[in-house]
Amino acid sequence: MTTGRATVLVETNKLETWNVEIADPEYGGALVRVVLGGVCGSDVHIKTGEAGIMPFPIILGHEGVGRIEKLGGLDTDYAGIPVKVGDLVCWSPIAACHRCHSCTVLEETPCENSQYFEHAEKPNWGSYADYAWLPRGLAFFKLPDGADPLAVAALGCALPTVLRGFERCGPVRMGETVVVQGAGPVGLSAVVLAAQAGAREVIVIDGVDRRLEVAKSLGATATVSLRDSLKERRRQIYELTGPAGPSLVVEAAGFLPAFPEGVDLAGIHSRYVVMGLWGAIGTQPISPRDLVTKNLTIVGASFPKPKHYHGAMQLAAQLQDKVPLASLISHRFAIEDAHLALDAVHKGEVIKAVIDPEL
Ligand SMILES: [Zn+2]
Ligand SMILES: [Zn+2]
Structure with a gap:
């Protein structure tokens, strides 16, 4: 059985590093080895409770770039681009319900029942982790050839x-x-x-x-x-x-x-x-x-749709040699040091921080 490390918010203001079980992908999903997990300002609000009570315990992180480890019966990404094990991808982290007024009648976001987090002991797409398990329906996209993961991660969900x-x-x-x-x-x-x-x-x-x-x-x-x-x-x-x-x-x-x-x-x-x-x-x-x-x-406006994640990724790849995107990443932290990452973001010391599982 595969296990991996993950930063778990056990309750408000209480972070722990857990070793969690890594499941095989379900059909339509993918298992990704995280290359960079973006640290977002909203992660600070989630940790402190300012963003409301979360379904604790949760694995933090909704921004990520990773490499496909296993595919759940797929041979393309969610934009129809062929993918294989080892390809770099990013994903739209919000699972819409497809069963609410916004989703179905208006085809709009935010979705009334959107799911940002899964219980930390269940297969999980939180990106402060060695692996992200992307469920069926959570759109992921292959990075264009030559795209710099740093440039794609630099502006995160912003x-x-x-x-x-x-x-x-x-x-x-x-x-x-x-x-x-x-x-x-x-x-x-x-x-x-x-x-x-x-x-x-x-x-x-x-x-x-x-x-x-x-x-x-x-x-x-x-x-x-x-x-x-x-x-x-x-x-x-x-x-x-x-x-x-x-x-x-x-x-x-x-x-x-x-x-x-x-x-x-x-x-x-x-x-x-x-x-x-x-x-x-x-x-x-x-x-x-x-x-x-x-x-x-x-x-x-809030709650980007999968197409906005796709557009952002394409734009970052297109601009990476013209605009100094990659250099926006000013701080890297190990999974175990996620609390330091959140403190640094909270204090405004960083332009952009990422969790790097290789540290
Ligand atoms: Zn964010
Ligand atoms: Zn919905």
Whole structure:
């Protein structure tokens, strides 16, 4: 019997390394040896309980690149590309139910009964582990030949999330003036997409100089420090965009006061897409009249679909030699050191951390 190590969140704030049994794949599934397991900001919220109570014990990790170890009667991935043992793949980690109003009637996400985690003692697709067991229906995709696993892992679930957000609010158009609130992985993904789409200005707001430097390396045209006052930030941004203001504002800050600032910054006839506030529970005052007088569109988005994971993977592979994606991975941790990885992400010390089972 095969066993492998896994980081198990036994209960809120209690992590252990377990040796778990590794099952053969079911029909339609695959067993993957994890190459890189991405550490996501939401993993911190899951550990601390801010994201709600989970079906403990769970194996952490919803971002991953791995090598196929065994296939469950398949010879293609979920996009019809031939696959074999040894191929590099990534996967969409959210199991939709296909039996709810969103899934079936609207063909939309989020799904009311989506499953992010499986009990740690059952076959499991958590990626802080030696192996990920991908159940039937959990879409996985072969990396294009020559794709760098680091580049694909670098933006993790953030790039699919932003692709989902731009699907909801409409794509970035050539010549637009874009403001991105926050330079974590979601904000950096928005920078990459806006820059590649031909935005005239991509202005990023963050409080950490190093993250702003990284945003510039990915295509940001200007940066604004959170250390400046609200009024001063607005002045700098409007100086760059002109009096019409930003045509698209992206909330990727995960910090509640970003929301009224985003509404205030948004220009006339603009769009505001809110993606970062998933873990920020609370309310904020805004002036509803701004929505009317600016003709403002506000869109929330979460829960990327498999096609967004596929698109993100293809885009990362396509850009890996043009944009320094792989170098975003600033920290690697062993499976046993997952608690250190989560602490480092929580403290904002990292651009992107990964779990590397070979360490
Ligand atoms: Zn994530
Ligand atoms: Zn559903």
